[in-house]
Amino acid sequence: MTLADLARPWAAMSYGFLDASAKRELRRKMIKAVCVPGCQMPYASREVPMARGWGTGGLQVSLTLINPRTRVKVIDQGADDSVNAASIRRFLARVSGAPVTLDTLEADLIQSRHRVPEEILRSDQVLVLQVPNPEPLRPVQPNMSIARQMHADADYGRMWLQLYEQIVRSGRVMQGASYPSMVNGRHVMTPSPIPRWDVPKLHMARHLTILSAGREKRIFAVPPFTRVEPLVFDDVPYRVEDHGGLTCARSGARGVFMNEIPQSDGGSAHEVSDSEWGVKTIRHRDGEAVRMGETWYRDGRFVAPRPGPDPGPRSVRTDADPDPVPGGGAP
Amino acid sequence: MTLTLDAPRIVTARPLLRVAGVTKSYGPVQALRDVDATAYPGEVLGIVGESGSGKSTLLRMMNLEEAPDRGTYTLDLEDAPGNLFDLDRFARRMLCATRIGIVYQNPHLGLLMTHSSSGNVAERLLVAGERRFAVLRDKARAALAASEFPLDRLDAPPIELSGGMQQRVQLAKAIALEPALLLLDEPTTGLDVSVQALVLDTLKRLQQERRITMVIVSHDLGVIRTLADRVMVMRRGAVVEAGLADQIFQDPQHAYTQQLVHAKL
Numbered sequence: 001m002t003l004a005d006l007a008r009p010w011a012a013m014s015y016g017f018l019d020a021s022a023k024r025e026l027r028r029k030m031i032k033a034v035c036v037p038g039c040q041m042p043y044a045s046r047e048v049p050m051a052r053g054w055g056t057g058g059l060q061v062s063l064t065l066i067n068p069r070t071r072v073k074v075i076d077q078g079a080d081d082s083v084n085a086a087s088i089r090r091f092l093a094r095v096s097g098a099p100v101t102l103d104t105l106e107a108d109l110i111q112s113r114h115r116v117p118e119e120i121l122r123s124d125q126v127l128v129l130q131v132p133n134p135e136p137l138r139p140v141q142p143n144m145s146i147a148r149q150m151h152a153d154a155d156y157g158r159m160w161l162q163l164y165e166q167i168v169r170s171g172r173v174m175q176g177a178s179y180p181s182m183v184n185g186r187h188v189m190t191p192s193p194i195p196r197w198d199v200p201k202l203h204m205a206r207h208l209t210i211l212s213a214g215r216e217k218r219i220f221a222v223p224p225f226t227r228v229e230p231l232v233f234d235d236v237p238y239r240v241e242d243h244g245g246l247t248c249a250r251s252g253a254r255g256v257f258m259n260e261i262p263q264s265d266g267g268s269a270h271e272v273s274d275s276e277w278g279v280k281t282i283r284h285r286d287g288e289a290v291r292m293g294e295t296w297y298r299d300g301r302f303v304a305p306r307p308g309p310d311p312g313p314r315s316v317r318t319d320a321d322p323d324p325v326p327g328g329g330a331p
Numbered sequence: 332m333t334l335t336l337d338a339p340r341i342v343t344a345r346p347l348l349r350v351a352g353v354t355k356s357y358g359p360v361q362a363l364r365d366v367d368a369t370a371y372p373g374e375v376l377g378i379v380g381e382s383g384s385g386k387s388t389l390l391r392m393m394n395l396e397e398a399p400d401r402g403t404y405t406l407d408l409e410d411a412p413g414n415l416f417d418l419d420r421f422a423r424r425m426l427c428a429t430r431i432g433i434v435y436q437n438p439h440l441g442l443l444m445t446h447s448s449s450g451n452v453a454e455r456l457l458v459a460g461e462r463r464f465a466v467l468r469d470k471a472r473a474a475l476a477a478s479e480f481p482l483d484r485l486d487a488p489p490i491e492l493s494g495g496m497q498q499r500v501q502l503a504k505a506i507a508l509e510p511a512l513l514l515l516d517e518p519t520t521g522l523d524v525s526v527q528a529l530v531l532d533t534l535k536r537l538q539q540e541r542r543i544t545m546v547i548v549s550h551d552l553g554v555i556r557t558l559a560d561r562v563m564v565m566r567r568g569a570v571v572e573a574g575l576a577d578q579i580f581q582d583p584q585h586a587y588t589q590q591l592v593h594a595k596l
Contacts (some may be wrong), residue, residue, distance in 0.1 A: 149420065153420065153421045153424070154457070155421075155424065157457035157459075157460075158454065158456040158457065158458075161443075161446065161450055161453065161454050161457055164453050164457070164464065165446055165447060165450050166451050166465060168447050168450065168486050169486070233462055233463060233467075234461050234463045235463045235464050236464045279539065329466075
């Protein structure tokens with residue numbers, strides 16, 4: 001018997017690009033992350049043919065989860081057709097032979113940057129979010145060793161200081177994206193730079209969300225049916241962006257999250273951020289048979305039913321809602 | 332008819348703070364050797380000594396920032412059981428946040444320089460678990476008013492304020508939760524004489540109004556003489572003399588204390 005007999009036949013690369021040991025490590029870290037919701041697990045971020053900071057964390061998770069029957073959807077800031085999304089989608093398909101899709105309802109695995117799709121995700125779907133900065137305490141505690149101690153002690157008082165400062169300076173909470181949120185009542189996470197609009201979608205959701213930061217080498221997860229509560233003061237409620245009244249200039253869709261597009265006359269037009277939702281709306285308008293899923297929001301109001309122990313939809317306020325009585329209790 | 336007299340307070344009162352046998356060395360340098368200190372409720376304990384005499388190290392230990400090699404530290408409070416040096420990190424932090432206030436010589440140590448002044452005070456309340464914005468705001472304003480901070484600069488970051496104002500923000504932060512013990516580490520060093528006098532006035536008024544137990548560390552005998560009821564003189568990590576303030580200043584026994592008092596006068 002020679003060494004060559006024992007060795008695996010040579011191949012240009014392993015299935016799904018990453019080698020088996022890298023995938024095993026990632027699987028173990030994902031299981032750990034699911035076991036302790038919102039807790040950041042360190043992992044050895046491998047090299048992938050993409051620069052750090054362009055979604056390498058999400059890509060490694062996708063490469064680990066993928067198999068030839070996984071239907072993959074990749075979103076970049078809501079759009080399926082941006083260069084980054086298209087490149088990652090093509091790469092995933094090429095190294096795994098997995099089919100790709102643009103339709104949220106058909107996808108099994110959704111890798112996303114900065115958005116959660118507008119259609120409600122099912123329990124058989126996995127959402128992978130790319131995270132640039134996984135540490136919610138970084139703005140208030142630059143020393144990462146101490147920040148880790150603070151996580152261990154659930155010492156999150158200073159997170160509210162950040163909100164206090166914003167209200168004092170601007171009259172309201174200005175945190176637009178990566179709104180710090182308490183997961184399962186224990187760990188505060190930064191839910192990648194998704195807008196405030198998307199944070200309630202993670203609360204008691206049916207799907208598994210895995211958040212991975214390739215450059216910072218941290219992975220964390222929101223398992224299905226897990227509480228995700230944005231940090232708020234008892235007398236200052238959480239508000240999502242007031243996009244209920246906006247209409248998409250291209251598709252005519254209403255009541256979903258919009259991108260603002262500056263116009264040459266100084267005004268601005270709006271366009272659906274979830275591009276596939278816009279496409280579906282147009283095709284539906286043109287009389288094509290398209291399957292449009294239930295959305296989390298209807299006319300800018302959060303309406304998704306809360307499964308499990310949480311009773312019914314929780315009220316989510318928008319920027320347009322009137323303020324509660326000053327000095328009054330919790331809404 | 333028999334006349335019954337209450338026992339004098341000095342006999343009945345139990346010390347709030349008791350530090351015993353504290354020893355600490357940093358490598359070959361012995362910073363503290365076998366230091367004892369007590370402070371009774373509502374009393375101001377002054378610690379004087381030259382630079383490097385270990386007085387700031389002792390104060391840091393009283394704030395539970397550092398553990399000694401040997402020694403015990405107890406506070407006579409319901410929520411501070413046993414030797415405080417044995418507490419774990421979490422209990423230590425909660426105790427520090429709720430029961431002990433500290434004002435550092437260098438405001439950069441005690442304040443978040445780019446956050447607002449009221450936010451700095453609110454941080455204390457947030458750590459203690461307050462989550463209502465309106466309450467935070469009111470309490471921060473009240474604490475800043477009590478330390479005679481101009482309320483029109485309420486939301487200015489400390490980095491834009493003068494040294495005296497920064498010390499007032501630190502003081503407001505320290506007293507925001509009505510602590511049982513207030514530690515002052517050279518609170519007026521680096522301020523000019525008139526501002527020093529104003530800050531000392533504030534401290535004196537606060538002490539009289541709230542009867543907070545204070546431990547004040549200074550190399551400036553004038554500051555100690557103004558505020559302290561009892562004085563401890565330290566030199567090279569050991570206590571050379573301790574007693575009532577008048578006693579120490581009028582009739583110093585130890586050669587070093589005599590030198591110190593005479594140098595000042």
